Amino acid sequence: MNECKGHDHDSDTHPCSGEKEFLSKTAEEIDRIFSEELDRLRDELIGQRIDITQGEGRKTYILAVRKLTERFK
Numbered sequence: 001m002n003e004c005k006g007h008d009h010d011s012d013t014h015p016c017s018g019e020k021e022f023l024s025k026t027a028e029e030i031d032r033i034f035s036e037e038l039d040r041l042r043d044e045l046i047g048q049r050i051d052i053t054q055g056e057g058r059k060t061y062i063l064a065v066r067k068l069t070e071r072f073k
Helices: 017-047 057-073
Strands: none
Touching: 017 057
C-alpha cells in the first residue's frame, strides 16, 4: 500500500479516496457477514432448545461466540 502524503484525504478527488472507499465497503461487508453468522448461531442454539440467557446454555453460547469471533480476526 502506498503511503499518501496529501492533506485532503476526505476529498473524492484525492488519490487515496478510492482505497478508503474500498476499505470501508470491505469492513461493512465483514460486519454484515459476522452479524448474519451470529444470528444463525443464536437461532441454531435456540432451535436445539438451549436457553442462551442463563446457566450452561449461556456458557455454551458465549464459547460459540468467541469461536466465531476468532474466525473473523
